[in-house]
Amino acid sequence: MPEPRTFREEPVSFVRRSGRMSEAQDRAFEELAPGYLLDVPRADASTSVHPDARLDPTAEYGRAAPLIVEIGSGQGHAIVHAASTRPDHDFLAVEVFRAGLARTMLDADKADARNLRLVEANAPEVLATYLPEGSASEVWVFFSDPWHKKRHTKRRLIREGFGAVAARALADGGVLRLATDWEDYALQMREVMDAEPEFERAFEGEWAERFDGRIMTAFERKGIDKGREIRDLTYRRKTRG
Template sequence: MPEPRIFRDEPVSFVRRSGRMSEGQERAFAELATHYLLDVPRGAAETSVHPDARLDPAVEYGRSGALYVEVGSGQGHAIVSAALSRPDDDFLAVEVFRAGLARTMLDADREGARNLRLVEANAPEVLSSYLPEGAAAEVWIFFPDPWHKNKHNKRRLVRPGFGETVARALRDGGLLRLATDWEDYALQMREVLDADPLFERAFDGEWAERFVGRVMTAFEQKGIAKGRDIRDLVYRRKTRA
């Protein structure tokens, strides 16, 4: 008798967009995915992760380096740049949009970033089970979908309960870095993480300084051009009891 399908018990923080990919994007999946894209056992949906699946970073990267995880890597500009500038560290991009994954693989291959892997999956499932506990030195969440309509706020990634999910994946003293160009989302992020007993602020004042390791992307420039302030936050994972 087949096992019953188990569906997600909470809304995901994205809507999967599909469309015809270009010839170059198709080539990325055909020729580059074997190196860059992790083959993840699935659960209930095409972007889910089977609860028994586990990443072994030492096996995947061929070494035991510090692991940096970007949630919602988009076109991959930030994480490809980071991987190139820090060859002794390992990087994992978490994204669900196939065009963005393709762009990231193409750029990484062209520039020679071999210390980067991608996973096409729902981020909370990657953080809550796929990554080994305490595996990540840092988790980056740069410009997540703000779901700016009030009726859609419940879809925001950073909401009550998210701290426990990301804290599991971070090592003791590891950092959670966030940035957004939506003021109300920045305020929500700060409220949620200030109240989380597993984190403490790693910045002084109202907001953190801009993270120097984040390259200026077209997405960030677009927000600035529209007159929106960019707000950074950084929190430190407290030591496990």
């Protein structure tokens, strides 16, 4: 019997950070996870996704609605705000930081955001196999790790090959939104995505306008306070031939 396909030949999208969680965070996993956290079949690691696993959005959310996926949702500030203010859309947060997942569930519960689900998994596997092809109307990647040391830049999420898995998950005309406060990474993102045949720019000039659907978070504010310029990029998935 052949071994299950895995993605561990490639760097994972984010480093999984562990540590002691607060009582409230532990309670989030005990009490809120059944309603928010997807139970994903694993392959070779705790954050892997078995290649045969598939999300059924209509069954999971109980309706057919546009699906927005955030890669690396962190503490969940952006996606909880979006989910609570856009009840006509469904949202999926992809994250490996368990304390961040807990905080997201706590805030989602407080905001009564029932149109949000979370998956504890490596992002490329979610995009490449777990999401049905063409199921996402938008994919967001806000402030992913820039791996600013030159010897580590090969670990960046937005690099050659990312466009193919993002394009698979996006519907025709779907939107990929990117943002970073690291200039070198912004330039790499633009170079990579401009070369992707399945995408076209959805902005004019050097950079896209700031996405007004992205709430200002403490992380973004910290970058601004340090003098770093926030750069947005927006690409549209071309119609499949």
